[in-house]
Amino acid sequence: MGTFSLAPDQLAWCAELRELAEQRLAPLAEKGAPDRVNRPLVAELGRLGLLARLFTSGALDLCLMRESLARVCTEAETALALQGLGAHPVHAYGTREQRERWLPEVSAGRAVAAFALSEPGAGSDAAALALCADEDGDGWRLSGEKYWISNAPEADFATVFARTGPDAGAAGVTAFLVPADRPGLSGDHLDMLAPHPIGSLVLDGVPVGRDDVLGEVGRGFRVAMSTLNLFRPSVGAFAVGMAQAALDATLVHTAERQAFGGPLKELQAVAHQVADMALGVESARLMVYAAAAAYDDGADDVPRRAAMAKLLATETAQQVVDTAVQLHGARALRSGHLLEHLYREVRAPRIYEGATEIQRAIIARELYKNGPDKHERPSDKHEAHQKEATR
Structure with a gap:
C-alpha cells in the first residue's frame, strides 16, 4: 500500500464483487421494499460469505467491499454495511457468549443488527445522549428514544448506548446488546428522501443485565x-x-x-x-x-x-x-x-x-x-537552517 495501488488479487476480487452484485444481489434488491429490511438480500450476502468477512477482514477490505458493491447495487452495499455497523461492537467488545449467540447468525444473514446511538437531541453530538439506564437490582431499566436508527424497528438485536452514570458528556455511557424481544421495546419506520430501512426505537423500561453489557460499564463511548x-x-x-x-x-x-x-x-x-x-x-x-x-x-x-x-x-x-x-x-x-x-x-x-x-x-x-512541538516551532527550524546555510 506504499503507493496506494491494489494488488492483482485485490483488483480481481473487486471485479468479482461487482459481478456478484449485478447477477445475484441487484435482482433481489429490485424485489424488496426499499424502506424495509430486505431479508432475502441479507441472506444472500450471507450465502456469498460477504457478511462473515466483516469480522475477519481489515478496514481496507471493508472499503473494497463497500466501494465495489456501491458501483452496482447501493441496496446491497447498505445491507452489508448495516450488518457490520450493528454487529461490530459485539465482535470487538462482546463476551464469548454474546459472540457465539449472535455473530454466526449475523454472518449467515439470519439475524439483522442495528447500531442505536443517535437520539432526537443527540445526532452528531453523540456525547449528548439522554437515554437513561436506571439501576434495577443487578441490572438496569432503559428508558428513552433512539432516532435515525438503520434497520429499526425490524432488527433482531441492537447495540444500544445509554447513560448509566450522572456524568455529562462522554463519561458514564454504557453500550448494551438488546434483543428485539425484550419487553418495553418498540419502534416505528421513518420516511426518508432516499427510501431506506430506518426508524425509531422507544425503550420503556427495557430490562438489561450485566451480561448484556458490551465492554465495560461507563465505557460505552x-x-x-x-x-x-x-x-x-x-x-x-x-x-x-x-x-x-x-x-x-x-x-x-x-x-x-x-x-x-x-x-x-x-x-x-x-x-x-x-x-x-x-x-x-x-x-x-x-x-x-x-x-x-x-x-x-x-x-x-x-x-x-x-x-x-x-x-x-x-x-x-x-x-x-x-x-x-x-x-x-x-x-x-x-x-x-x-x-x-x-x-x-x-x-x-x-x-x-x-x-x-x-x-x-x-x-x-x-x-x-498532535501538531508541531510547541518548543520547536517551524519558524525556529527555518532560522536554524538559514544560520547553517550562511556558515
Missing part, C-alpha cells in the same frame, strides 16, 4: 467511537463507489450523445467537467485507502484520517453525481434512472456517522492536539 473510526473511511468508500458509477455512466453518455455536430465529449466545457469528476473520484479513493491502511496498521492518527476520508469522499461524491446529472440533462431526472437514484442516495452520507461539519471539527482538534 469508547465502543461507539472505535466502531465509527472503522466505519467512517468505509462510508467514504461507499461514496467513492457511487461517484465512480456516476462517472462511468457519464463517460458512456458523453461519448454517445450527439449535440452541435458531434459527441458531447468533443465540447471542451464537457471534457473539462469529466476530467474534474475523475480527479475528484481518484483523490477521494486514495484518501479512503490511506485512512483504511492507517487503521489496519494501528496508526495513532486514525481519527483524523478517518474524518478526512469521510469528509472528502462524501463531499466529492455529491459534486460528481450532481455534475453527472447536469451532463445527462432531463433524462437523469426521470424516476428509475441510475442518476436519479444516485442523486437521492448520495446526500445522506454527508450527514450520518458524523456530519461534514463534525468531521472538520475532528480534523482541526486532532491537528492542534
